[in-house]
Amino acid sequence: MGAVHIRNLRKVYRREAQQVPVLDGLSIDIAEGDFVALMGPSGSGKTTLLNLIGGIDQPTSGEVVVSGTDIGRMKGGKLAKWRSRNIGFIFQLYNLIPVLTAFENVELPLLLTKLSKKERREHVMASLGVVGLTDRIDHYPRQLSGGQEQRVAIARAIVSDPALLLADEPTGDLDAKSAQEILTLLQRLNKEFKKTIVMVTHDPHAAERASRLVHLDKGVLEATPATAAAAR
Amino acid sequence: MKFLRFIWRNATRNKRRAILTVISISVAIVTICILQTIVVAFSSGARASDASRLVVRNKVSLMLxxxxxxxxxxxxxxxxxxxxxxxxxxxxxxxxxxxxxxxxxxxxxxxxxxxxxxxxxxxxxxxxxxxxxxxxxxxxxxxxxxxxxxxxxxxxxxxxxxxxxxxxxxxxxxxxxxxxxxxxxxxxxxxxxxxxxxxxxxxxxxxxxxxxxxxxxxxxxxxxxxxxxxxxxxxEQTLTETEESFQMDFVKMWGNIAFLVRVIGAAVVFALLLVAANTMAMAARERTAEIAILKTLGFRGALLGSLVLAESLMLTIVGWAIGAGLAWVVCLGVSGMISRFLPTFALTLAPIALSLVIAVVIGAVSGVFPALHAARTRIVDAMRKVA
Known part of the structure; x- marks a missing residue:
């Protein structure tokens, strides 16, 4: 599970009377257990591709099959349910809910399940254990450093055990040390927990941690050389 | 129930605004309860009257x-x-x-x-x-x-x-x-x-x-x-009327109390609606990005709309509870002072129930548009605002 197959994907935004093509007939396969770094200049369509894989945007045409499901055909509540079970999102600005503690933020996706309070607690503690923050469960986001906030966000992304993690510039707002910790954590999730990861980044050092590098330019894929991580 | 804590945290995230809103609601509820109690007290004689009793008085004046x-x-x-x-x-x-x-x-x-x-x-x-x-x-x-x-x-x-x-x-x-x-x-x-x-x-x-x-x-x-x-x-010609009508004549001597109270009550409710609606509109607008994040996590539009609506209802119901309690204390304190004019002045369940209905309606009306906004927010559009 977690494999992504994209065929002839087009995404066109409308700005008033103009049509702005962002992705133009893109096709790509991401294998289960892969760790892909998506790079490219601003406006190249990286985030749009990530949004389409995550089912938070709809393609203009083409096929997006994630874990065997053609999500381009899904809409509304069905798509939301699928997202909550299959995808973990990690954002550049962490996007934690400020009025909830670390524990409660991680618990959020589980509120949509039928798990009991005790079961939810077990899952949350396990996730916070993976990111090494079990001692910060009662801290609010404002009481955490940027790196810790991002780790809580990662715990939230993995708490419902999705096969695919989508990270949009996960280290873009962090200092070098915290960034390295987050990248190490993502690598661990990929290697140890077999998560398929697609990471958008501008940082070549971050991209090096991935097993595969994909360049996007003006909505079209460029050559994809192997990364140092893949070589290792 | 598992969302109750989440709703409460959201409702009280801006503490100053939440407290001011709750105080506004409480004061309005106190006002509504007291005004309604006054009307009830004025018409208590009429309410206590019996349909099988008629009153015969001098046609020229009750004094004769x-x-x-x-x-x-x-x-x-x-x-x-x-x-x-x-x-x-x-x-x-x-x-x-x-x-x-x-x-x-x-x-x-x-x-x-x-x-x-x-x-x-x-x-x-x-x-x-x-x-x-x-x-x-x-x-x-x-x-x-x-x-x-x-x-x-x-x-x-x-x-x-x-x-x-x-x-x-x-x-x-x-x-x-x-x-x-x-x-x-x-x-x-x-x-x-x-x-x-x-x-x-x-x-x-x-x-x-x-x-x-x-x-x-x-x-x-x-x-x-x-x-x-x-x-x-x-x-001596007579004027015969039902006991209720006879009692209402006394109430009318004070002017159209019920009408006056209704006008004041309507003004209070309208002002309250503006306060509550403004609070909820601000709260929902500020949280557009968070709503998008929650949708990304799998929260459906209908659920998010319900949470926003529940937040609005929670604020008005907390305000109502405080207001009803205050009204009870005020009525208890005032009843002794005005017993000369209104001997039956006492807060009953009817004004409390009416004020609860008003609080729920205001909570629902002020929360409905922010709830629709939350339900309809498109993730991608809202995420662009975050970026």
């Missing part, structure tokens, strides 16, 4: 008497089951500030017709046996410390006392009531005793008002018309 001689003629009319009469006695206990209603009644027929005044049999017998006796309400007894056997001096104003300025009545009975709206602050005395004195002054044989008990309440209008027709050519 009717002859006692009308009694037999009314009693013999079709549809009339019983007749009693009474008169406003006036007078003051020690000081004008110690106001309470003093009514001279034809004792036997009056209390037969008004079973809502509940009097122990032995006390009733004692009252009937003593023409100087009087019946007082339980609250009046507690207020002034009157006990059975006490003599209550009343300084006469409308009716001069037999000797000196003061009438003296002996407390022979204390009534209670279980009927809502019936005042327990009254004093009843024998009309016969009053009439004896008036006869001495050559003003005997006059009464204030007749109350008629009729066989069939549905024929009240016909009986009232017949009574007034009976005395159309008499020196």
């Amino acid at each position: 008497p009717l002859p006692l001689a009308y009694q037999q003629r009314i009693e013999s009319m079709a549809g009339v089951k019983a007749v009693t009469w009474w008169d406003w006695f006036g007078g003051n206990y020690q000081d004008k500030k110690n106001f309470f209603a003093k009514i001279a009644v034809e004792a036997e027929s009056y209390f037969r017709m008004y079973p809502e005044f509940e009097i122990p049999k032995d006390q009733m017998s004692a009252f009937l046996a003593d023409r100087r006796g009087c019946v007082i309400g339980q609250k009046l007894s507690e207020k002034f410390g009157f006990k059975l056997g006490d003599t209550v001096p009343i300084i006469g104003d409308i009716y001069p006392a037999p000797s000196g300025d003061t009438w003296e009545f002996v407390v022979k009975a204390i009534y209670t009531t279980t009927k809502i709206g019936v005042d327990e602050n009254r004093m009843f005395l024998h009309w016969k005793y009053l009439d004896e004195r008036m006869t001495e002054l050559s003003r005997g044989g006059l009464i204030g008002v007749y109350t008629i008990q009729i066989d069939d309440p549905s024929k009240a209008a016909a009986v009232a018309k017949a009574v007034d027709a009976e005395f159309e050519n008499s020196p």
